[in-house]
Amino acid sequence: MRRLPAHAGVVAGEFRGEVAAFYARYRRGYPAAFTGMLARALRLGPDAVVADIGCGTGQLTIPLAGLARAVVGMDPEPDMLALAAGAAAEQGVTNVTWVLGSDAALPALATLAGGPVLDAVTVANAIHLMPEGRLFAGAMTALKPGGGIAVIANGTPLWQQPSDWSRAVRQALEEWLDTRLESCCGTDQQSRQGYRDAMLGAGLTDVREESCEYAGHLSVDELIGGLYSAMPPHLLPPAAERPAFAAHIRRAVGAETRLAEQVRVAALIGFRS
Numbered sequence: 001m002r003r004l005p006a007h008a009g010v011v012a013g014e015f016r017g018e019v020a021a022f023y024a025r026y027r028r029g030y031p032a033a034f035t036g037m038l039a040r041a042l043r044l045g046p047d048a049v050v051a052d053i054g055c056g057t058g059q060l061t062i063p064l065a066g067l068a069r070a071v072v073g074m075d076p077e078p079d080m081l082a083l084a085a086g087a088a089a090e091q092g093v094t095n096v097t098w099v100l101g102s103d104a105a106l107p108a109l110a111t112l113a114g115g116p117v118l119d120a121v122t123v124a125n126a127i128h129l130m131p132e133g134r135l136f137a138g139a140m141t142a143l144k145p146g147g148g149i150a151v152i153a154n155g156t157p158l159w160q161q162p163s164d165w166s167r168a169v170r171q172a173l174e175e176w177l178d179t180r181l182e183s184c185c186g187t188d189q190q191s192r193q194g195y196r197d198a199m200l201g202a203g204l205t206d207v208r209e210e211s212c213e214y215a216g217h218l219s220v221d222e223l224i225g226g227l228y229s230a231m232p233p234h235l236l237p238p239a240a241e242r243p244a245f246a247a248h249i250r251r252a253v254g255a256e257t258r259l260a261e262q263v264r265v266a267a268l269i270g271f272r273s
Contacts, residue, residue, distance in 0.1 A: 014232035015056065020079035024057035024087065026225035028154050030124075034212045034265045035060070038122075039067040041210045041269050042148045048119040051142070053103050053135070054126025058084030058096075060152070064122065065093045072109070074099045103130045106138030116144045116272075124152040128186030132195055136202035143272040149204065151195050153187040155263040158226050160184050163260070165253045169223065172252035176245065177235065195268055204270030211266035217258045224249055 015023055044050065048068040052061040055073035057080050065071045065088070073096050075081050081098045088096050099105070103123075110116050121139045123130075139149045155161075159170040159181055174181055184191065192209075199207050218226070224246050228236060237245040253259065 014234075015077045016079045017233055019229060019231060019233055019236060020057065020077060020083055022225055022229035023080065024083040026222055026229050027056070027059055028216075028263065029059050030063055030154065030265065031212070031214055032063075033214070034267075035063045035067065037210055037212060038150060038152075038267055039064075041267065042120040042122075042150060043146070044068055044120060049117060050120045050122065051106070051109065051118050052122045052124065053106070054123055054129060055084060055098075056080050056124075056126070058087050059154075060122060060124040061096055062088050062091060062093050065096050068119070069095065071096045072099055073097070074101050074103075074105065076100065076102045103135040103138050106135075106142045110142045116142055116147070118142045119144060119147045121147075121149040122152060123150070125154050125185070125187075127151050127195060128183075128191070132198045133202070136199055136204065140202055140204070140272055145272055148269055148271045149199070150267040150269045151199075152265065152267045153192065154265050155261065156187045157183075157185050157230065158223060160187075161261065165256055165259050168252040168254070169227075169249060172249055173227070176248055192266075192268060199268065199270040203273070205273050207268065207270040209266055209268050211264055213262065213264045216261045216263055218261065220250055220253060220257060220259070223253070223259060 044067055046069060049070045050064055050068045051072040051074060052064060053074050055061045055075045058073060061071055061073040061084060073081070073084055078100060081100060085098045109118065121143060123135065127135065136149070143149065159166060159173050170181055196207055227249070
């Protein structure tokens, strides 16, 4: 067992080593219906330059590369970037520049280019890991007039969904970690409203939400891999404990072998005047 403080979340913003590998393999991608909708909402054209902040292993960055002239994929974890770059190379994607850094580097992009250079900024399932005020201020510096920022929630965490199996997984995780898990990693309505307010406070205009939904399924093995991808290295079960952890999760979900998800992918979008 791993004891955590009460109210702790699983995700702690540490995605290196094996956690990064689990992230690359098991995290949800983005359906083409969403990326197409996102490109239209952000008014991306073939000459657009986009920065994907907190890009992880490139789940959104790589599809965006097919909708823009150039994309910057930025993340503070070298292991995540290495896997993202490898995935891009395997898919023949050559118009992404992978940069080690965080939202704090957004003003430096403008400085490097001699002025605002970005047509869009995306932050997908990562805003809860950065100060949103700094993010939006930096975006206002780096975005061209008329450029947009999208704060994306790719569904809700596997342990926070409104289904019997998800509630059972949450209980099992709380038993294993000996804590309560209340964080929704910035996907809950209260957090989203806070981000909307912060966007307006930073001077972004025409702030609105665009979304799409789809039904999906995952196996229990995919569920377990997804849970590993959300654990910081100090909570990831050691290899010797993983059979016990997997058995613990399997007991929680019972006889189900294909777990149904209803995934809502939502983007809060605002623009620099």
